[in-house]
Amino acid sequence: MDDKLLKTENLVKIYGTKIQTKVLHGVNLDIDYKEFVSIIGPSGSGKTTLLNILGTLDNASSGKILFRGKDLTLMNDKELAEFRNINLGFIFQFHHLLPEFTALENVLIPTWIKYKSPTSKLMDRAKELLEIVGLKERMNNKSTDLSGGQQQRVAIARSLINNPALVLADEPTGNLDTESTDQVYELLRTINKDMGTTFIVVTHDRHLASKSDRVIEMIDGNIDKDYLTASKGENLWECLAPEHCIYFQKKFKSTEK
Template identity: 45%
Template sequence: MYVLAANNIHKYFREPTEFHVLKGVSFSIEKGKFVSITGKSGSGKSTLLYLLSTMDTDFEGSIQINGEELKGKSNRWLADFRNQHIGFVFQFHYLLPEFSALRNVMLPGLKRSIHSSEEVEHKAYELLKLLDVGEQAGKRASLLSGGQQQRVAIARALINDPIIVMGDEPTGNLDSRNAAIVFDLFQQLASERGQTMLMVTHDDEFAEKSDRIIHLADGRIVPNES
């Protein structure tokens, strides 16, 4: 069974004039795979990610995650689905600066409200240790280095055991050393924990090390590079 399946996705921007951004995009991703979406600026890669992440619901076609059709669902249903099943890592970490690293990781788990705060705290700390920032757990997010902040953001993305983790240029704000560390973490999560990863990137070196590249050009997947 595929974790994610996109079938014949079309996306239009209506303003200021109609523009056909995605043109019949179809692909599927198996569990535990590390997949990169690449393409030049304007190719549609970030637009595609926002559709797949349910942040944008205005499209034609079908998107299924874990066998669940997302097209036609209400915003409230999608918000709950996102919190339960999708983890996000962005170019900027979006941590709450005055909260500790530990508290930042805990927040999505507390929002889900299916485990006690003690259980969420324990799991958050274990994730921070896994990502080699356990010793930073009590430190305010604003006092962490850029690489540490991004690792905390990855831990936050994992707190609810998502079916898939999606990223939009997750190494875009990092220097080459920290970018390599983050890539290695993604690879470890995929190979050792069976975590499915889908990352939009402009970094060719990052993409080439992933299990699979989905390359977009002018809103279509380029067959020989997918």
């Protein structure tokens, strides 16, 4: 087993041919097993582009993506589709549930892609996941009969149905009220700790990001800062680079005044 779950090497993304726009400028990143990482940054910083490339939903212009040591950039479309279904889970800002299906059926959709029809074991797992996200009594409700927070919980359960090693979430609480936002984020953290699932979450909310193990700040297609949070250990300044520790010491002290 590789010592890192996910690594990128000099990841570059350029859109356009005649007029080119460089969105990622040689991103180097590594993600540990069972880690909970938040990616933050202003609009246009490249965080969603990076997430889509890590999830193989988009292709990098150059560079490598290594998952458990295997180079994903060498796979064809069919191989990538199979890889995603087995190894990755996705949670989006818009839950993308099928309105004509029940909560249980929506959770089972990835299994239909993989197995054509769910086994009794998979059916039991889907029910268990809905119970974990607090929707045991709502599993037979159509998605349109659920609140926004409940629909996002269904999306979370769906992302976990195939036991992915990594879940990628793009603004998963962006359309929720404050109470639902806190509940969903705490749910993700509980799943991370109890199931050992690795999470990479793109968010604009610094308060939520501070609850992660680690925060990556992006600016103009580059990783500007990469540091551990206070929740990772007792030492608030246990950062990944000395200059980041200095930065956050100053920032933290200024907020104390």
